[in-house]
Amino acid sequence: MRKNLTLLMVFIMILSSGCTNNLYSSKEVNQSKNSAIDEVSNETQGQASTGALTSGSSSKGGKAEASASSQKVNAIDYNTVKPNECGxxxxxxxxxxxxxxxxxxxxxxxxxxxxxxxxxxxxxxxxxxxxxxxxxxxxxxxxxxxxxxxxxxxxxxxxxxxxxxxxxxxxxxxxxxxxxxxxxxxxxxxxxxxxxxxxxxxxxxxxxxxxxxxxxxxxxxxxxxxxxxxxxxxxxxxxxxxxxxxxxxxxxxxxxxxxxxxxxxxxxxxxxxxxxxxxxxxxxxxxxxxxxxxxxxxxxxxxxxxxxxxxxxxxxxxxxxxxxxxxxxxxxxxxxxxxxxxxxxxxxxxxSDGNADTVAVPKSKKENVDMAKLNGKQLIEY
Structure with missing residues (x-):
């Protein structure tokens, strides 16, 4: 934990001082800064544990499509692969x-x-x-x-x-x-x-x-x-x-x-x-x-x-x-x-989770997903 907190502090210091370009707007700079800082900050909270797969979208494919997609996703070991498709x-x-x-x-x-x-x-x-x-x-x-x-x-x-x-x-x-x-x-x-x-x-x-x-x-x-x-x-x-x-x-x-x-x-x-x-x-x-x-x-x-x-x-x-x-x-x-x-x-x-029809993310990162951008793809939380 102490190592992760140290990493976070280093990232914040560097990103605040040198990882941006003043040729574009402060809004764009802050977007990039915050994205990097937020992701590193999540590291200090630990990795998401494996849980039940759930669908966060209302795909028109119905139960059969969701089932087939879930079976394909289940073929990977989430603890090993750690997919994060909102990264x-x-x-x-x-x-x-x-x-x-x-x-x-x-x-x-x-x-x-x-x-x-x-x-x-x-x-x-x-x-x-x-x-x-x-x-x-x-x-x-x-x-x-x-x-x-x-x-x-x-x-x-x-x-x-x-x-x-x-x-x-x-x-x-x-x-x-x-x-x-x-x-x-x-x-x-x-x-x-x-x-x-x-x-x-x-x-x-x-x-x-x-x-x-x-x-x-x-x-x-x-x-x-x-x-x-x-x-x-x-x-x-x-x-x-x-x-x-x-x-x-x-x-x-x-x-x-x-x-x-x-x-x-x-x-x-x-x-x-x-x-x-x-x-x-x-x-x-x-x-x-x-x-x-x-x-x-x-x-x-x-x-x-x-x-x-x-x-x-x-x-x-x-x-x-x-x-x-x-x-x-x-x-x-x-x-x-x-x-x-x-x-x-x-x-x-x-x-990647290896499935182009799904968007797989750790539960701790679900809030980073814009549901309107899924375009019918199934959201998988683990």
């Missing part, structure tokens, strides 16, 4: 990837290919499994029991993240890119998952610089199951945008270019450049119409600095999704390495 999910934010550091660029936002390879193996060994951002937003999380969902996001469309190269007259992924490394890892670890969202600035011609046209580059990612998100046309700092017309040009203009490169593809989410939002024109980040091109984002990514609440959590806000910064050449407080160490000491993170 936090790390949405990781990557930027630059390079072969080795040459003394230029931001060390905190730059990852070497070799370190990225090691990271994938480390995450796999820790039972993390990749899911798409869309599946997270829709609470369509289907991973094995005891595994932990994670979402990868990539900002700015750098060549180190992804590029194509011509080989024997055919365009193939550059093996020395994040996507190339992920594809290679997926060959031997297919259960890890192969997904991520790339936030692009299509007005920047160096986006995914390499062989092939912009259309071919984007289509390659989409065909592989990756998602593309809006990051403005030219990576403008939104607080510096003073007119609605300029905001529409940056946000809607990026969607218009996407329509030209990949007809019919619609951005579903938006990542704030520099993590900064426009106070007076923020509604244009969500939806608008630019020269006949309509756009609407169902989610907005922040820059920092904590794991995101579960999509069934009372604290989850898709229009303010916090992200964890990937560990760079220089480690910083609250980066991915920091959080991997922190969450391993508690029960704050999302742990």
């Amino acid at each position: 936090q999910i790390m949405v990781v934010m990557f930027h630059n990837f390079i072969e080795e550091y040459q003394g230029k660029g931001d060390k905190a936002y730059t990852t070497t290919f070799s370190e990225f390879q090691k990271l994938l193996q480390d995450l796999y060994d820790r039972k993390y499994r990749l899911i798409s951002l869309t599946d997270m937003l829709n609470n369509n999380i289907d991973i094995p029991a005891g595994c932990i969902p994670m979402v990868f996001t990539f900002d700015d469309g750098t060549a180190g993240q992804f590029s194509l190269t011509e080989k024997a007259g055919k365009l193939v992924v550059n093996p020395r890119s994040a996507v190339g490394i992920m594809e290679e890892f997926n060959k031997t670890h297919p259960d890890f998952g192969l997904s991520g969202t790339f936030y692009v600035n299509l007005g920047v011609k160096t986006t995914f610089k390499g062989d092939g046209t912009m259309s071919e580059r984007l289509k390659y990612l989409i065909d592989k199951g990756f998602e593309i998100g809006n990051h403005t046309k030219t990576h403008v700092s939104l607080p510096e945008v003073k007119t609605s017309q300029k905001m529409l040009e940056e946000v809607g203009g990026n969607q218009k270019l996407m329509n030209e490169y990949v007809p019919g593809y619609v951005f579903n989410s938006f990542s704030l450049p520099f993590g900064s939002a426009s106070k007076n024109l923020k509604e244009y980040v969500i939806h608008g119409n630019y020269e006949g091109t309509e756009y609407r984002h169902s989610a907005v990514m922040l820059v920092g600095a904590n794991p995101a609440p579960s999509p069934v959590s009372v604290k989850f806000d898709p229009l303010a999704v916090p992200r964890v910064r990937a560990t760079g050449i220089t480690k910083v407080e609250c980066d991915l390495a920091w959080w991997l160490d922190a969450v391993s000491k508690g029960s704050s993170q999302y742990v």
Whole structure:
């Protein structure tokens, strides 16, 4: 108990001083802070004991459906697996990837290919499994029991993240890119998952610089199951945008270019450049119409600095999704390495029960579940 209380005090001190980013609002900061603190605080109250399974939703499937779902859930040992599907999910934010550091660029936002390879193996060994951002937003999380969902996001469309190269007259992924490394890892670890969202600035011609046209580059990612998100046309700092017309040009203009490169593809989410939002024109980040091109984002990514609440959590806000910064050449407080160490000491993170049709939580955490967000799924308390 004394050890847990000490851990709680350390978390509160750190979160109060350094695990937030002043580029987003105090409401969003407090949401992330409180989520982390509340989860660690629950540790001092002990683990929930095994009890009867109950349904907390009025699923239309009736008794037969509930019975089948309960039987599937009963196949796991709750005391061993300890599922917590209202726990936090790390949405990781990557930027630059390079072969080795040459003394230029931001060390905190730059990852070497070799370190990225090691990271994938480390995450796999820790039972993390990749899911798409869309599946997270829709609470369509289907991973094995005891595994932990994670979402990868990539900002700015750098060549180190992804590029194509011509080989024997055919365009193939550059093996020395994040996507190339992920594809290679997926060959031997297919259960890890192969997904991520790339936030692009299509007005920047160096986006995914390499062989092939912009259309071919984007289509390659989409065909592989990756998602593309809006990051403005030219990576403008939104607080510096003073007119609605300029905001529409940056946000809607990026969607218009996407329509030209990949007809019919619609951005579903938006990542704030520099993590900064426009106070007076923020509604244009969500939806608008630019020269006949309509756009609407169902989610907005922040820059920092904590794991995101579960999509069934009372604290989850898709229009303010916090992200964890990937560990760079220089480690910083609250980066991915920091959080991997922190969450391993508690029960704050999302742990799957292995059943995509249910939401399993310890009884002590039931109050964290927003019943309206279950969408017909059965709530299991234990």
